[in-house]
Amino acid sequence: MARTARRRPPLFVTAIAGLSAAVFLLAGCSAGGGGSDGGSTDKVHVTLITKDPDNHFWTAMVDGATKAAEDNNVDLTVAAGKDQTDADGQIRAIEDAIARGDNAILIANNGPAVDDAITKARDAGLLVIALDTPTDPLSLVDATMASDNFHAGELIGQWTAGALGGKKATIALLDLFGDKIVSIDHQRDQGFVTGMGIDPANDQVNGDEAARGTYSAGDYEIVCNQATNGAEDGGRSAMENCLSANPGINVVYSANETSGVGAVAALKAAGITDALVVSIDGSCSGIQSVVDGQFGAVAQQYPSKMGQLGVEAVIKWVADGSVPQPEAGLDFIDTGITLVTDKPVTGLDSIDSAKGLELCW
Known part of the structure; x- marks a missing residue:
């Protein structure tokens, strides 16, 4: 699938305060891995959406994803609902990821109100991986990485x-x-x-x-x-x-x-x-x-590992189209x-x- 044209984010960290979703843009300065069309100069673009911006569980998940993104020259956008009851903030973050033409979304969803937006993202060609919080049904997303x-x-x-x-x-x-x-x-x-x-x-x-x-x-x-x-x-x-x-x-x-x-x-x-x-x-x-x-x-639990594995899974999917699979007997990738x-x-x-x-x- 050909990627749509996009404006590259600025080469610094920006914090947007006072919104219902906290958003941070992280970008590197050199060309990275292929995009969804396999182009050699496109960077991989991932949005990580957590339940809220402050809880240490979610900030640890962001830390793991950020480290993996920096190590692999991935553009990472981080967004969150204002708290764990905020579905609207997560929905807006999903819509933003679609509009940017991101490769993938990693999401710890704030409940079934987010389901339609997840479906919209997959229909638009984005890989969607659930982190920590399984969707119902699990088939709503491409893969789930979570603790048992x-x-x-x-x-x-x-x-x-x-x-x-x-x-x-x-x-x-x-x-x-x-x-x-x-x-x-x-x-x-x-x-x-x-x-x-x-x-x-x-x-x-x-x-x-x-x-x-x-x-x-x-x-x-x-x-x-x-x-x-x-x-x-x-x-x-x-x-x-x-x-x-x-x-x-x-x-x-x-x-x-x-x-x-x-x-x-x-x-x-x-x-x-x-x-x-x-x-x-x-x-x-x-x-x-x-x-x-x-x-x-x-x-x-190990939320940092969830964020890390999520970013690494997107990189592999962009490279060869493979989706991470759970071990035999499980319907999610168990992070321990x-x-x-x-x-x-x-x-x-x-x-x-x-x-x-x-x-x-």
């Missing part, structure tokens, strides 16, 4: 069940969203429930498991299932609501570390210091929370998950916080 979010939840659930040592689990489940369905939300939550040894009922739906019963080592009660929007203030207010319902909560599942930090603040304010708080991400601040005893365990804790549970593989800090982002 269900397994991430399962690991911290298994750790929690083992760490309780048979005590009753009085559980608060702090999810991401209450107003939309995003796959990683139910995957992490339902993975945690399954890891605890609780029947998840429909593992595609949060909150439909039995409120009381037995887990793998004893009795449980689920006090609440609250949305946090993945934010610290959302985590704090959600935890406050849960404690109002039952101040005896001793297990807190948080879908991400940012909301987990808010939950810890609410627990401290209530004078509760012995609850087991677990989370998913693996940032340096999150692993430090393991060191400090605020989090009992964290499932560590590791359990980090300083209180290991027998029979469950983990690394300590010192090693986690070496691998954090």
Whole structure:
């Protein structure tokens, strides 16, 4: 497919502030690899779209993609929604990528409202790879590179069940969203429930498991299932609501570390210091929370690797038309998950916080 004419971006980094999407343009100064028509002088042009511009998970993903782009002389445009609820900002970034004639889009999508724009990009000839957040269906994109979010939840659930040592689990489940369905939300939550040894009922739906019963080592009660929007203030207010319902909560599942930090603040304010708080991400601040005893365990992901592999996949696709394929038995390219804790549970593989800090982002 012949590329349309384009204006080359300026040879410096530009930050455009005050918009609903934060955009940065990165460009090199020498000719690079072939474009989508195989021309020898065209550079590869990639747009990376994250959920928001500030969260350390997404900035780590940008760092990995930026390094790969610099190493391979790729023009990289980075855009984001203003927060994890902003689909319109992501849609505008997709439309901009189409208008520029980019080769590909790498996207961590903000929910199904973005689906039509993704389809429009593929119809325009762009390669679209989902990073971190699978689309529904997966076939909406050309490939998906992500952590196994269900397994991430399962690991911290298994750790929690083992760490309780048979005590009753009085559980608060702090999810991401209450107003939309995003796959990683139910995957992490339902993975945690399954890891605890609780029947998840429909593992595609949060909150439909039995409120009381037995887990793998004893009795449980689920006090609440609250949305946090993945934010610290959302985590704090959600935890406050849960404690109002039952101040005896001793297990807190948080879908991400940012909301987990808010939950810890609410627990401290209530004078509760012995609850087991677990989370998913693996940032340096999150692993430090393991060191400090605020989090009992964290499932560590590797967003920098997602960004790096995404850019490298686009380069290969431009060169020979090949699309990255998952390993046998998987329907996505697995970028890895590791359990980090300083209180290991027998029979469950983990690394300590010192090693986690070496691998954090």
